[in-house]
Amino acid sequence: MTAKKTSKTTSKNQKNNKSSAEKVTEETTPSRVKRMLRWSFWLFLKMSFIAVFVLFLYSIYLDGKVRDKFEGQRWQVPVQVFGAIEKYTVGSKLTLTNLRASLSANRYKKVTHVERPGEFALSKSRAIIYRRAFDFGAGVEAPAKLTIDVTNGKIKALYLDDEKVAQLRLEPLLLDRILPESKEDRVLVSLQAVPTKLLDTLLLIEDRNFYFHYGVSPIGILRALYQNLIAGRTVQGGSTLTQQLVKNMFLTRDKTLWRKANEAIMALILEYRYSKDQLLEAYINEVYLGQHYANGIYGFGLAAEFYFGKSIQSLNAEQMAMIIGQVKGPSYYDPWRFPERTIKRRDLVLRLMYQKEILSQQEFEHAVESPLSIRKKRRVKQQKFPAYLQLVKAELSRHLSEYQQQSGVRVFTGFSINHQLALQATINEKLTTLAQESAEQLQVAMVVSDFKSGEIRALVGGKEAGYAGFNRALHAKRPIGSLIKPAVFLAALERYQRFNLATLIEDKEITLSSEDGQAWRPKNYDGKYRGKVHLVDALVSSLNIPTVNLGMQLGLDNVAQAIHLLGYQEDIVTRPSMLLGALNMSPMEINQLYIPIANNGKGEKSHAIDRIVSARGETLWQFEALDQQVISTQAAYLLDFSLNKVTTSGTARSLTWRLKDKVVAGKTGTTNDLRDSWFVGYDNQLLVTTWIGRDDNKPTKLTGSSGALVLFADFMTKTGAISRQANIPASVELVRFDNKNGRPVTQACDNSQLLPAVTTGLLYEADCEEAPLKSKKKSWLEKIFGD
Template identity: 30%
Template sequence: MVFRKSTKKRIIRSLCFLSFVIVIGILLYYLYLAILIDTRFSGRKWSIPSKVYSDSTLLFPGQQVNRSLLINKLHRLEYRNVARVPESSGEMRIQESSMELYLHDLEMPAKQHRGFPVKIAFRSQEIESIIRRDNGKTLPLLELEPEKIMLFFGPERQQRQLVSIDRVPQNLIQAVLAAEDSRFFEHHGFDFRSILRAIYINIRHGTIRQGGSTLTQQLAKNYFLTPERTLVRKIKELLMALTMEVRYKKQEIFEIYLNEIYLGQKGSVSINGVGEAAFFYFGKPVENLSLAEAATIACLIKSPGLYSPYVSETKCREQRNKVLRDMEKLGYITQQQRDGAVSEPLKTVGFTAYGKKAPYFVDYVSKQLPALYSPNVLSSQGLSIYTTVDMQVQEAAENALERGLARLEKTYPSLRRSNPGRKLQSAIIVMQPKTGYILAMVGGRDYSTTQFNRATQARRQPGSAIKPFVYLTGLDQFTPATILSNEQKTYEVNGKPWKPHGKSSYSGAGIRMRDALAQSDNLATVDLAMKVGLGRIVDTVKAFQFSTP
C-alpha cells in the first residue's frame, strides 16, 4: 500500500514537473516569436527597389516635335488611350491636330503638383498651343514627368507601393474580408469555425475548395515561413498568428497583410500589395478603385496565376462575381450594387514586362552609384535617382545609329557580317553644350549581343578632337597671330625621324594660329605641337581629366 502511494506521488510529481517544463517551453517560445515578430515589424518591413528616372520633358508653343516619338513616350509613361475626353489621371485622346491628356501627378525633388487636364494643339509638327481644360488658361510651358528607366531589385524581385490602411477604400477592405476571412475582426488569429466549414466543403466536393487559414495565419506564412506543407510549419504558423494577435491591433495586422500579399507577375517581377496591384491592373491609386475593381483585386489572392485578368479574363470575371456575391451575403453591399458591379466590364490597362531602357546609359549610371550607395541600400530603401537622359532623344539616337549602319552596309556590301558579334558597330553620345548633361548614349548596335559600351569603354584615336588642346597649350607661348608652318617637314620623335603626310588646307607658305585652328589644318597643328612639346600637351589633356595612355 505504501509502495503504491509513493509511486502515485512520483507520477504526480513527474507530471507536474513535465507540465511545468512544457509551460516554460511554451512561454520561452512565445518570447522568441514575440522578439522575432517585433524585430521584423519595427524595422524595415520590406525591401523597396530604388528607381532610376530619366529627365522630365518640357513642351512649349512653337516647339518642333516628332509626334510619333511623343506618343511613344506617353505610352512608356503609362498613359492609356480613351475614346472620350480624358477624365482621370493617365488618360489620353489622340486626334488629327491635337492631343488631350490628363496628366499624372508630378513628383520630383524640387517640384510637385497634382495632375490636371490639358489640350495640346499642333500645326503640322509644331506645337501651336497648350491649354488647361479645367480653367481655360494658356500655358507657356508644360512639364511631363520623368520615365522610370531602371529598378534596382534585391534577390526577391518584388515591387510594391506601400499604402496605409486609411487610404484603402472600404469596398476593397470588405472585398478582401469576403474573399479570405469574413470573421477576421471577431477571432483571435485562429478560427475553428472556418476550419470546420472548410473541411465540410472540401469533403462534400471531394477536392480542396476552401482553406481554413485566417488572414493572420496567411501573413505569418507569407512573411516569416516557407510555403512547404508540413505539420511542423502549420504549428509554427498557428503559434505565430496567435502571438501577432496578442501583440498587435487588428488594423495593424490587416495593413501589413494588404501590403504583403502576392497579387501577380510582371515578367520576372512579382506584384505585391494592393497599392502596386491597383496600378498594375487598373492604372490608378488604390483609393480610386471602383467596387468591381476592388473585388477583382480581392479575387486574385487565392491564385493570381489562375485568376489574373492577364491570364484568363473569363476565370477572373467568374471569381470577381463570386466575391461580389459573398459581399452581398455578408451585408457589405446591396443587390443593386452587386448587379451594377457584375455588369461592369473587366478593363485593365495592360503592361509591358520590365526591360532595360537606354541600356548602355543605365550601365554607365549603375557603375557610378556604388560609390555613393551600397548594393543593399539600392535594392531595399526605395531611392528615387534622377538622371539627365532625354528618352525622346535617346530613342531618336538609337534609331539613327541603326539606320546609319544599315545604310553603310547597303552601300558597301563588304561590310556586312552574318555573325552578330562581328557586325559593324558604332556609338553615339548627345550632350547639352551649356551644361554637359548627357541627353542620350548608345554604346553599340545591339545591347543583347554585346554589352561593351563603345562610347565609354572603347579606346580610339581622338582625331581632330585633340586639336583644341594643342592650341590651348600653344597659347602659353604664342599668340593667335603667330605664323605656323603648313609645309611638309620631317620631325624627330623619340629619336626617330617622322614625316606627317597630307596637304595643308591653306595655299600660302604659312598660316596664322587662329586660322589653322578654324580650318583644322593638320600640318600647322603638327608644327605647333612640336614647338610646344608633346609632353606639355598631354599634361593639358590630363588637366581636363581625360584618360591618356
C-alpha cells in the first residue's frame, strides 16, 4: 500500500513537472524569438558597418590606385620623332615640286577641291593645303586652310583661312615612334583633335547616356539584358564607356564577379574625380582596337594609321564607322581576315549614324556602297630613314632617361624630307655608274647639315635606302686624306704676321724620319715638284709636299690645336703623316670639322634633335646654340676664299660645269691606293660631306673628284644650290703680291696677282721683282731660215 501510494505520488509529480515545462516553454518562446531577431539585427548592423568600413578602406585604396595612374604616367607611350617644322615666309625660296613631295611624304592627299584636313591642291602658281590639327608646343592648333602663291621659285603671298599673313607653318613629318618595352603602340590625340562626327558616333554605339550617368548605368544593364534575352545570345553590353575605360586601363579581362565589382567602384571613382571630357579623351587613347603581330593597337589615333594609313582627322564616314565597329571585337572583326563580317558591322554603325542624323542620306548611301579602304597588307612598312633615327636615338639617350622616354614625349628634329629624298635619289642614280667593275661592292655615306644652326638635315649610312644596319655616316672611321689640309693651312693663316695666301712654300723632294727610324718620303699626287708654290696654290691644287713643309714649319702641336678648334674631340697622335690625313674620322666628324670654315669662323654643334616636349607640352630639353667664334673671321674668310678656288680652278674644278653659274666651295680627299673617295662642299646654306669606299677596304678606282664630288654635285642640282655670299672682314683687303718673292707691293706689274690678305702690320715693297726673261724656243721655220 505504501508502494502504491508512492507510485501515485511520483506520477503526479511527473505530470506536474510536464505541465510546468509546457508552461515555461509557452512563456519563453516569444522572448527567445525577439532576442534572436534583436541579436540578428545588431549582428547585421555590425556586419554592415564592418562591410561599409572595409568597402570604404578598399575604395580609398582603389582611389589611390586610380589617381596614381590617371594623374601620373597613364601609359608607356612611344617616343614620337618628328622632322623639322616647315616654315614659309614671303620672299623665301620654294618650288611647288618640292612642296608636293613633302606633302605626299606627310600623307597628304592630292585632290581637286580641298574640303577636309589632310588634303591639298596644286596649280602652276598656287598651293592650297588643309593643315591638320597639331600641337606645335603651345597647345593644339585647330585645322586651317593654308594658301601659298609662288612666282619664279619664290613665295609671293601667304594666306591663313583667306587672311593674308607674313608667315605660315606646316606640321612636321612623323619619322617614327620608338616603342617602349611594353610594346604598346599609341598615337596620343587630344579631344579637340578628334572629329566631332567620330565622337558622336562612338557615344551613340557604345554609351549614348555617357554625359548623363555617374559611371554605372542600371538602365543600360537592364536594356542590354533584355536585348540579349530576345536575341538568345550576347548582342549588347551593359557596361558604360567609363567601365570600359576601367577595364582597359586598370583591370584584367577575366569575367568574374570580383572584377565586375572593382570595375563598378572604380568607374564611380573616375566619374567623381574627373570631368566627362577627361574620361572621354582617356578612352579615345586607351581602347584596344587591334593587333599588329606582337604589338597591340591602342587608341583611335594609332588605329587610323594602322588600318588606313591616315591621321584621325583625315578619316571619312565609312572609315570612322569601321574603326568604331572594332571596339566590339578587334579579332572577330579583323578586316584582313574577315572582311565580310567587318563590312556587316560597319554598315550597321552607318545605319545608326543615318538614323540619328549624323549622316545625310547621300553620305549614307555613298558610305555603305564603299569597299573597305584599308591598307593592302597588315604589316606596317618599316620606317624609311633608319640611319637618321640611329642618330636621334643616340642623342635622346643622352638627354632623357629610359623612364622619361616612356611618358609620351615628342622629339622635334632638323630633318628635311626633301633633302633626304634627294640624297637617296642621288645615290640610286649615280653610285652604280661611277665604277662599273666595283659598283656592287661600293658603299656610301652622306651627311647634310645647316652649318649656321648645326642641324643635321639628312643622313645616309649606306647605299641601300631603309637599311637599318651598320651606319657608316656615324661609325665608319676612315682615313680622311686631303680633307685635313684646310686645318693645316688654317694654323698658318691664323698667324697672319708670318703667313698669307701669297707666302712661298718649298715643293721639293723631302725625307722625314719617324721615331722608330723609318724614312718617310711623301710625294705629290702627280709625282712632280714645282720648286716653290704660293700657299693658296698649294691648297687649291692639294699638293702634299708643300703641306708637309708648312705643317713642320708650324709645329705638329699647333696643327693638332687647329684641328681641335674646328671641333674634333678625340686625341691626336702627332706625327708628320697626320699632315696628309693619316687620321681616321667618320663622315659625321668631318662634317663637324668644316662647320666653322663654312660659318665665318663660328662653331656650332652638329645635332639632330632641336627640342624635346612632354605629353603636357612642357619643354624638357632644347638645343642651345653656341654662337661661338672658334677661329678668327679673317682666317675663316681666307680659307673660304681658297676653298672656293678649289671648285673653280683646283681639284674640284669640274663643278664649274656640273653646277653652272653657282658659287660653292669645297675640298676633295683621296687616300692611298684610291681606297677612299671624299668630298666636302657647301653653298650659302648647306654643308654636305660625302664618302665612297668599300667595306673590305679594297681600292675603289675613284678619286675625290671622280667619285664623291659627283654625288655632291647631283644632290646640289636636285635641291637647288644657293650661291655663296661671303662677308669680307674689316681687316681684310685685296692686296697685290709679287709672284716671285710673295711680298706685297704697291704698284702693279706683270709678275703680280691680287689676293685677299690681313692688312694689319703688313709691310709693302715699292716695286715688283722682275722675273728673268725666258729664252723663246725657235720654231722649225726659224731654225731653217733664221730669225
